[in-house]
Amino acid sequence: MSGHKFDSLKTFDELRVTLRRIESEHRQREDELKLGKKTTxxxxxxxxxxxxxxxxxxxxxxxxxxxxxxxxxxxxxxxNVSNNQQSYINRFRII
Known part of the structure; x- marks a missing residue:
């Protein structure tokens, strides 16, 4: 991208300003991606x-x-255990 700008601009100052603008846009996109990931x-x-x-x-x-x-x-x-015990006792009780 910067190579294309270097060929299309005539002065070094224009190139420097354009490159700073590109860097700023790049940082802004990175920040947006980071915020998007945090939100996710x-x-x-x-x-x-x-x-x-x-x-x-x-x-x-x-x-x-x-x-x-x-x-x-x-x-x-x-x-049930109580009933079973009682019936067992009753079975062997001598009447």
């Missing part, structure tokens, strides 16, 4: 946080459901 990372982070929150909520619900099932099974197994 921020968007990804917020999406990630949202999905993590959703997963955490699902896990809490699952743990609560499993806890209820364990309590139910524990209560029923205790009552």
């Amino acid at each position: 990372h921020l968007n990804m982070a917020s999406t990630s946080t949202t999905s993590q929150t959703k997963e955490l909520s699902e896990l809490k619900d699952l743990v609560q459901q499993l806890s209820q099932e364990v309590m139910f099974l524990t209560e029923h197994s205790v009552s």
